[in-house]
Every structure is written in C-alpha cells, then in structure tokens.
Amino acid sequence: MSNLIKEIKNLPYTAVSHSNMLWNKTGSWRHIKPYYENKIAHCTSRCPCGNNIAEFILSASQGEFQKGYEIIKMTSPLPGVCGRVCYHPCETYCNRGEFDEPIAIQMIERFLADYMSDKGRIIPEIAERKNKRVAVIGSGPAGLSCTYHLALKGYSVILFEAYEKPGGMLRYGIPSYRLPKDVLDREIKDILDAGIELKTNTRLGNDFSLDNLEEYDAVYLAIGSNKSRSLGLSGESADGVFSGLEFLERVNSGEMVKLGKKVIVVGGGNTAIDTARCALRCGSEVTVVYRRSRNEMPAWQEDVDDALEEGIKLVFLTSPTEILFEGGIFKGIRCQKMELGEPDQSGRRRPIPIKGSDFTIRGNNIIVSIGEEPEISFLNESFEVKDKKVVTDFGGFSGVRKVFVGGDLVYKSSATVASAIGSGKSGAESIDFFLRNEEIKAKEEQKITEFEDLNIDYFSPAGKIVLSKSDVNERVKDFSEIVRGVSSEEVIYESERCFSCGLCTVCDNCLIFCPDMAVKRKDTGYEIDYDYCKGCGICFEECPRNVISLEREIKYNGNKRKRKKNK
Amino acid sequence: MNKRIFEIPEEDILCKGHMACIGCGVPLAMKFMLKGLGRKTILVVPASCNSVIDGTYPFSASGVPLVHVPIAAAAAIASGIRAGLDMIGDIETTVAAWAGDGGTYDIGFQALSGASERNENIIYVCYDNEAYMNTGIHRSSASPFLAWTTTTPLSSPKNVPKKNIDFIMAEHKIPYIATASIAFPDDFIKKFATAKNIRGMRFIHILIPCQAGWKTNPSKTVKIARLAVQTGIFPLFEIKSGKITLNYNEKDVPVEEYFKLQGRFSHLKKKDIINIQRDVDRNWKRIIKLTKVV
Numbered sequence: 058m059s060n061l062i063k064e065i066k067n068l069p070y071t072a073v074s075h076s077n078m079l080w081n082k083t084g085s086w087r088h089i090k091p092y093y094e095n096k097i098a099h100c101t102s103r104c105p106c107g108n109n110i111a112e113f114i115l116s117a118s119q120g121e122f123q124k125g126y127e128i129i130k131m132t133s134p135l136p137g138v139c140g141r142v143c144y145h146p147c148e149t150y151c152n153r154g155e156f157d158e159p160i161a162i163q164m165i166e167r168f169l170a171d172y173m174s175d176k177g178r179i180i181p182e183i184a185e186r187k188n189k190r191v192a193v194i195g196s197g198p199a200g201l202s203c204t205y206h207l208a209l210k211g212y213s214v215i216l217f218e219a220y221e222k223p224g225g226m227l228r229y230g231i232p233s234y235r236l237p238k239d240v241l242d243r244e245i246k247d248i249l250d251a252g253i254e255l256k257t258n259t260r261l262g263n264d265f266s267l268d269n270l271e272e273y274d275a276v277y278l279a280i281g282s283n284k285s286r287s288l289g290l291s292g293e294s295a296d297g298v299f300s301g302l303e304f305l306e307r308v309n310s311g312e313m314v315k316l317g318k319k320v321i322v323v324g325g326g327n328t329a330i331d332t333a334r335c336a337l338r339c340g341s342e343v344t345v346v347y348r349r350s351r352n353e354m355p356a357w358q359e360d361v362d363d364a365l366e367e368g369i370k371l372v373f374l375t376s377p378t379e380i381l382f383e384g385g386i387f388k389g390i391r392c393q394k395m396e397l398g399e400p401d402q403s404g405r406r407r408p409i410p411i412k413g414s415d416f417t418i419r420g421n422n423i424i425v426s427i428g429e430e431p432e433i434s435f436l437n438e439s440f441e442v443k444d445k446k447v448v449t450d451f452g453g454f455s456g457v458r459k460v461f462v463g464g465d466l467v468y469k470s471s472a473t474v475a476s477a478i479g480s481g482k483s484g485a486e487s488i489d490f491f492l493r494n495e496e497i498k499a500k501e502e503q504k505i506t507e508f509e510d511l512n513i514d515y516f517s518p519a520g521k522i523v524l525s526k527s528d529v530n531e532r533v534k535d536f537s538e539i540v541r542g543v544s545s546e547e548v549i550y551e552s553e554r555c556f557s558c559g560l561c562t563v564c565d566n567c568l569i570f571c572p573d574m575a576v577k578r579k580d581t582g583y584e585i586d587y588d589y590c591k592g593c594g595i596c597f598e599e600c601p602r603n604v605i606s607l608e609r610e611i612k613y614n615g616n617k618r619k620r621k622k623n624k
Numbered sequence: 625m626n627k628r629i630f631e632i633p634e635e636d637i638l639c640k641g642h643m644a645c646i647g648c649g650v651p652l653a654m655k656f657m658l659k660g661l662g663r664k665t666i667l668v669v670p671a672s673c674n675s676v677i678d679g680t681y682p683f684s685a686s687g688v689p690l691v692h693v694p695i696a697a698a699a700a701i702a703s704g705i706r707a708g709l710d711m712i713g714d715i716e717t718t719v720a721a722w723a724g725d726g727g728t729y730d731i732g733f734q735a736l737s738g739a740s741e742r743n744e745n746i747i748y749v750c751y752d753n754e755a756y757m758n759t760g761i762h763r764s765s766a767s768p769f770l771a772w773t774t775t776t777p778l779s780s781p782k783n784v785p786k787k788n789i790d791f792i793m794a795e796h797k798i799p800y801i802a803t804a805s806i807a808f809p810d811d812f813i814k815k816f817a818t819a820k821n822i823r824g825m826r827f828i829h830i831l832i833p834c835q836a837g838w839k840t841n842p843s844k845t846v847k848i849a850r851l852a853v854q855t856g857i858f859p860l861f862e863i864k865s866g867k868i869t870l871n872y873n874e875k876d877v878p879v880e881e882y883f884k885l886q887g888r889f890s891h892l893k894k895k896d897i898i899n900i901q902r903d904v905d906r907n908w909k910r911i912i913k914l915t916k917v918v
C-alpha cells in the first residue's frame with residue numbers, strides 16, 4: 058500500500074477514478090462459505106438398482122443416447138428389462154411429481170436400452186483381471202447382475218443354472234406381452250459376452266452340492282423363490298389342475314397350453330394376474346378368485362387394470378374349500394365367501410369365512426397361483442433360515458464361509474426385479490471386499506435433493522408425454538408387447554422436463570448472480586474465487602437444483618479476533 | 625429449465641473488490657448494466673451507496689470512467705458530459721447517470737425533469753432501494769406505504785404511498801422508459817442494449833433489495849427482487865415512444881409472499897396486506913388497460 062500512497066500524491070485533483078479495486082480482497086469479510094457439491098436426486102435414492110437417473114436423463118435431453126445408456130450400464134446390466142417390468146419407485150419419488158407430473162423415467166430407460174439394441178454391444182471398462190474365481194448359482198436378475206458386476210471388477214465367473222436357458226423369472230415367469238424375449242436375450246447375451254462361463258441344466262442339490270465348489274474363492278447363491286405353494290386340498294393332482302409357475306413356464310417356453318373353455322385362477326398376486334392373462338391368450342374365459350378385496354391385492358395395480366380391460370373376471374372375498382373332480386378330471390371348486398377382519402402381520406385385513414356361504418364355480422381348469430417359496434431342502438443347517446428364506450447381513454453374507462446370498466432367496470427381500478438387480482450389485486461389491494481381505498463396508502449416507510431443496514422459479518409447467526398401449530381387442534390375440542415405445546423427440550422433450558436434481562447442468566445461474574464476480578468458469582462447471590467471495594449465499598439460493606452447499610467459515614482462533622491477512 | 629430471452633455477454637466489466645455490503649443488489653445491477661452498455665460508457669454517480677461501493681479515491685471498481693457528482697446534479701452533469709463528447713465528435717460513447725432513489729425521486733428530480741424536457745441524449749438510471757440507505761435508511765418518496773425506515777419508525781410507519789416515477793417520466797414524453805429487475809438478468813441486459821441504440825433521453829428504473837435497509841437475509845436478494853415482479857408490486861414493462869408493453873405477464877403470487885421475507889414490513893397486519901393487495905391489483909389492471917391503448 059505504501060507505494061500506492063506515494064503514487065496517489067501525484068494524482069490530479071479531479072473526482073475521476075484511476076485504478077481498480079482488486080487489492081481489496083473481500084473474501085476476508087466472509088463467514089459463510091459456499092462450495093459445489095452434487096447430490097443424489099430423490100428418484101435415484103429410491104431406485105433399487107442405484108441407477109444415476111438425473112445423469113442419464115441429462116444425457117438423453119442433449120440427444121446423447123449412447124452416453125445415457127452407458128451411465129445406466131454402470132449400475133444395471135438390464136435396462137431394457139427394468140424399462141418394462143420395474144415398478145418404478147423412482148417415479149413415485151420424482152420431485153417433478155410435486156410440481157406437475159413425474160418424469161417418465163422408466164420409459165426413458167427403456168428407450169435408451171432399445172435405441173442401443175442395434176448399435177453393438179457396449180459395456181463399461183473391465184478392471185484388470187484378478188486370478189480369483191466366483192461361482193454364481195441361479196441366473197435370474199440377481200445372479201445375472203452379480204455376475205456382470207464381478208466380471209467388471211475383473212473376476213472369473215461361472216454361472217450355474219438349473220434350467221435350459223438363463224433368466225430365471227424374467228424368462229419363465231414374466232410373459233412376453235410385458236417383457237419380449239428378444240429384449241431379454243439381447244441383454245443376457247451382453248452380460249455373458251464379458252467372458253462368463255454358463256452351465257445350464259445344472260441344478261444345485263441334484264447335480265452338485267455346495268461342497269463341490271471348494272475350488273471357487275466365493276459363492277453367490279441366487280436361486281430365487283420358485284416353488285408354487287399349493288392349496289392343501291385333495292384333488293390337486295387331478296387332470297386339469299396346474300400350478301401357476303408350472304403353467305407360466307410352459308407358456309413362456311412357447312407352448313400353446315391346451316386349456317378348456319372356462320379357467321379358474323386362484324390368487325391375487327402378480328403370478329395370478331399373469332397366469333390369468335396368459336390363459337386368456339390361450340383362448341379361455343378366465344375368472345380370478347381371490348380371498349380378500351381389491352385393496353389387499355399384492356399384484357401391481359396397473360396390471361390388474363389391464364387384466365380387467367382384457368375381459369378377465371375378478372371374484373373377491375372368495376376362497377376355495379374343495380376341488381371337485383369326476384373320474385380324475387377337474388370339474389370345479391366349492392367356495393366360501395369371506396369378510397375382512399383385523400389387519401394381520403402383512404398389514405392387510407385378514408379374510409374370515411362367512412358361515413353357510415358355500416357355493417360352486419364350475420370350470421375346466423384351475424391354476425393355483427397363491428404364492429411362491431424357495432426350494433432349499435438341500436441347504437445344511439449352518440444357514441440361518443426364517444420363513445423359508447435365508448438370513449444375511451447388510452452385505453448379503455450368509456454367515457457360512459464364502460457364501461453370499463441375493464435376490465428373492467433373501468429373508469425380507471422385496472421380491473422385485475430391480476431389487477434383485479440391486480442385491481446382485483451389492484453382492485458383487487461385498488465379494489470384492491471379501492476377496493481383497495477387506496472389511497465389508499456399509500454405504501456412506503449421501504445427501505439427497507428433495508423438492509424443498511430446489512428453486513422452482515426457473516421452471517414452468519409442462520405435461521408429461523403420453524404413454525400408449527396396443528388396442529385391447531388386438532392384444533389379447535397373442536403375446537406381443539402391449540406398452541408402446543416412444544420416439545427420440547418425445548424422449549428429448551420428456552428429459553428436458555427433468556429438474557436434474559442435485560446435478561450441475563452448467564446453467565450459469567451462480568455465475569450470473571454472483572454480485573462479487575467471484576464465480577469463475579472452469580473446464581466443466583465453475584469454481585469459487587475465495588479471495589473475493591463475501592459469502593452472501595445468493596448462488597446457493599439461485600441454483601435451481603441444490604448443487605451449492607454452505608458451511609460456516611472458521612476464521613477466528615478461540616475468542617481472540619485475529620484478522621485474516623490479505624495476501 | 626426456462627430459456628433465456630437474451631444471451632448474456634460473458635465479459636464482466638465491473639470488477640471484484642468493490643465495497644458493497646454482503647448480498648447487496650446494487651453491484652449485481654451495475655454488473656448487468658455494464659454487460660448491456662459495454663466498455664464505451666461514462667458513468668455519472670451522485671452521492672449514494674454507489675459512491676462508496678465503487679471504492680475510495682483514486683480507485684474504482686466500475687471498469688469504465690466514473691464521475692462522482694453532487695446529489696442534485698446527476699442529470700445536469702451527464703448532459704454536460706454528453707455535450708462535451710459531442711463537441712469532440714465522440715458520438716459512440718454512452719453517458720449514463722446512475723442515481724439512487726433519493727437522488728432521483730427527491731433531490732435530483734429538478735435536474736432530471738429539466739434534462740428530460742430538453743430530451744438530452746443520455747441514459748438516466750434510478751437504482752431504487754426505497755430509502756436513503758447510505759446515510760442511514762431514511763425515508764424517501766420512493767419508500768413504500770407502511771414501510772419501516774429510521775425516519776418512519778414503527779410508531780409511525782410511512783403513511784403515504786410511493787411516488788409513481790415511471791409514469792411521471794412518461795408524461796415527459798421521452799423516447800424510452802423501462803423497469804428492470806436483477807432477478808431477470810436477460811430481460812435487464814436486453815433493455816440496456818436496446819436503450820443504448822436509442823437517441824434522446826432514456827430512463828430505466830431498477831428495484832434493488834437492500835439487505836441492511838430492508839432487513840432481509842443477504843442470500844434472498846434475488847429471490848425478493850423476483851417476488852416483487854411475480855406479485856405485481858414492481859411490474860416489468862417498457863414504454864417506447866409512448867407505447868407500453870409488459871415484459872412479464874404472470875402476476876400469480878400474493879403480495880404477502882414478498883412482505884414475509886422483509887423485516888421492514890414485519891409489523892404489517894392482515895388488513896394492511898389486504899389493502900395493499902387491492903392497490904396492487906388495481907395498478908396491475910391499469911397497466912394492462914394501458915397496454916391495450918394504441
């Protein structure tokens with residue numbers, strides 16, 4: 058400063074200024090410090106696969122479909138599958154839903170997967186090969202996802218499957234009007250192409266036992282929950298009686314199963330609804346009999362609506378008490394009317410029989426779809442089993458040496474495709490820790506951007522794209538896909554609606570609104586010039602998407618007020 | 625995200641190190657104005673917060689020549705500088721007076737009205753923080769009805785409404801009048817770029833929240849400026865050769881949202897807010913009607 062003062066003495070006496078103010082480092086005024094910190098979007102926090110939704114949608118909005126696809130492939134190997142059959146909890150929690158309508162996240166995911174279907178295989182970079190081998194048992198979504206993520210980490214994987222083809226419930230459970238087989242085949246092929254050895258027609262418990270797997274460094278058990286429960290009535294072996302999964306398996310293998318004119322389906326879950334819709338497509342009239350009411354049905358509501366639209370009859374508060382058959386051939390059921398009592402463990406109201414309400418429903422076939430349970434009779438007692446499922450720790454470890462468990466087989470799993478994929482991914486992460494002799498760590502809590510964290514002044518209302526289905530009279534004639542895809546223009550429009558919660562889109566608001574010119578551009582995004590930032594917090598307020606965080610500035614030592622020296 | 629209506633020039637002419645309070649809206653407005661006018665600009669600044677913000681003699685944060693002038697004289701001195709530039713044949717440089725509400729509505733009004741009547745070729749900007757802030761938050765004729773200031777304390781808040789400077793200026797029949805808000809930077813900069821290319825007297829009025837005088841959270845400066853527009857308290861419009869156009873047509877937020885964030889209004893009662901809302905609605909209707917007059 059002293060030089061400056063000398064210079065000042067020589068200046069002319071006019072009220073015109075001569076030099077700038079850069080010497081005045083106003084950063085020393087600051088007691089609140091802003092900094093850039095991307096956060097997890099509300100949608101992403103709810104995706105069981107952990108898909109980086111805000112990021113793949115941002116790429117889609119810029120027409121960069123391949124990049125968007127690659128982002129999903131970091132977390133899930135099955136976007137074409139989830140883009141169709143996931144129950145999209147992400148959309149339920151989409152922040153835009155509190156503004157006008159949620160983003161059609163699932164359809165964007167489906168579009169990206171389908172867009173890339175003819176563009177050649179793209180998988181993320183594979184880490185350096187490790188000389189450790191892992192056996193994965195069961196090729197449903199959990200096993201496939203674990204296999205994929207282990208392969209990306211550089212492990213050799215062998216995949217055992219009891220059936221002729223891989224896919225689990227995706228292939229033998231979910232019908233192709235909801236999940237076309239070519240979509241599934243394509244995505245499975247991409248996984249296996251990463252150098253996976255697949256052994257089909259090989260069943261744990263029959264063809265080999267866990268003891269045979271000594272040569273592997275770790276085992277991932279994902280054999281699902283695939284045994285249909287029975288009604289426990291005599292006559293279940295009569296001609297014309299099917300179990301839900303057995304029937305679906307035959308239909309899904311391409312067989313036009315011969316059914317009579319009238320088919321009765323028992324149950325209220327997804328299997329029951331899919332069974333009924335398949336039976337309808339095999340040419341029968343179908344009645345679904347369920348012992349509680351519509352409110353208590355575990356099936357996905359939209360699928361129930363579709364089934365009703367297709368002409369399937371639902372009979373509620375009705376439970377079979379007897380199977381009627383003549384000469385070994387099924388003829389119908391005796392039923393009892395029910396009423397709803399107090400809620401049971403599942404939180405749904407318990408059905409209670411009404412005395413003297415018996416009646417008969419006649420039919421040519423009955424398909425029993427009242428739920429599934431795992432077939433684990435071959436597991437020894439070192440596994441902890443509750444409700445016929447295997448108990449694990451948060452990382453999927455079973456407690457039995459080197460055996461990890463995932464998917465529907467796990468006690469208290471949520472039994473969805475996406476959660477199976479997520480559990481396969483976290484299983485692979487746990488196995489990786491285990492094989493590197495490290496402690497398995499729980500995920501760190503990350504900051505989530507909710508609706509209240511946004512500055513919605515920067516957005517205007519815009520309706521969601523319209524999703525359409527094939528005509529109901531046409532679609533019941535075969536098994537072709539019902540939900541139609543959308544165009545790239547529609548995807549760009551829809552993606553542009555996304556708020557990009559917690560993700561910097563380089564929109565320039567912080568740069569524009571800084572009254573102190575303390576926000577500087579860098580290659581990607583910005584940085585703050587703390588020499589001048591006074592800490593007003595305007596950038597924090599005006600960021601539409603909660604990318605800037607604030608923290609208290611520590612400038613004083615104890616209560617001695619020392620001034621920070623200007624550099 | 626909503627698209628911007630005007631591309632914001634990348635270069636900052638206003639420089640770092642200025643003396644404005646933390647979160648002050650004045651440097652933001654100055655930053656936007658200079659983006660719109662460019663480097664070939666001379667600023668004429670009467671006594672006001674901006675005299676301090678710009679820095680101590682002989683330093684200046686403005687990045688363009690800035691002349692400090694007496695509070696009553698901004699429009700007169702700007703006219704003189706214009707005449708001088710014309711004498712030496714510089715028709716390119718823009719002369720802009722930049723005065724507070726005290727220096728515009730009250731003390732500098734005679735000079736402003738005179739320059740307008742003569743249709744001087746200058747831009748006159750009023751940055752309106754609704755009080756004499758620099759000398760201690762004293763009431764001006766721009767302070768709003770019922771606002772607290774140090775000279776209208778809670779025992780007797782201001783009991784007359786704010787003067788309608790825009791329409792007073794309109795009655796001077798000058799070529800260009802606009803209101804601008806720091807919350808709408810694209811609209812703001814576009815207006816200055818437009819004004820720059822018009823000859824004659826141009827008047828631009830900017831409402832600027834002052835965290836110290838309005839008793840607000842510094843981080844909410846832009847938010848409050850935006851609410852002033854969204855509530856219709858400070859409508860964004862342009863009057864070009866007598867023809868008025870609204871630049872922000874949605875008045876969709878109740879005035880209470882604007883008052884809620886400001887300590888200077890914390891004493892308002894329900895009935896006060898109802899009365900003010902009625903006045904704001906009436907004024908809004910009046911402007912809408914005027915936009916339809918050909």
Ligand SMILES: Cc1cc2nc3c(=O)[nH]c(=O)nc-3n(C[C@H](O)[C@H](O)[C@H](O)COP(=O)(O)OP(=O)(O)OC[C@H]3O[C@@H](n4cnc5c(N)ncnc54)[C@H](O)[C@@H]3O)c2cc1C
Pocket residue numbers: 142143144194195196197198199200217218219220223224225226227230231259260261262279280281282283305327328331463464465466471472473474475477
């Ligand atoms: C009809 C139906 C419709 C459904 N619809 C949906 C839906 O729309 N959306 C949704 O999110 N979820 C749906 N679900 C649930 C979903 O399919 C499951 O939650 C998911 O498939 C579980 O994945 P998983 O990998 O744990 O098991 P599975 O998919 O069951 O895969 C297990 C695999 O292990 C194999 N296996 C079994 N035992 C052995 C053994 N001993 N040795 C070797 N291999 C073995 C099986 O053959 C199978 O391939 C549906 C389920 C059904 C039955």
Ligand SMILES: Cc1ncc(C[n+]2csc(CCOP(=O)(O)OP(=O)(O)O)c2C)c(N)n1
Pocket residue numbers: 671672673674694695696723724725726727728731753755756757758759764
């Ligand atoms: C004739 C005269 N009277 C009073 C003052 C003292 N004074 C200096 S700045 C100022 C406040 C000006 O208020 P305003 O124009 O609204 O600008 P603000 O400080 O609010 O930005 C006053 C009263 C002065 N400089 N000259």
Ligand code: SF4
Pocket residue numbers: 103104105106107108110139140143144145146147148162163166475
């Ligand atoms: S997997 Fe499901 S929850 Fe995740 S992004 Fe896709 S649709 Fe949403």
Ligand code: SF4
Pocket residue numbers: 098099100101110111114150151152153154160162554555556557558
């Ligand atoms: S607006 Fe976009 S980022 Fe935000 S929750 Fe919805 S989909 Fe996710």
Ligand code: SF4
Pocket residue numbers: 643644645647648649650673677753757758833834835836837
């Ligand atoms: S007193 Fe108000 S107008 Fe003046 S510099 Fe501070 S915040 Fe800005």
Ligand SMILES: [Mg+2]
Pocket residue numbers: 724725726751752753754755756757
């Ligand atoms: Mg003022």
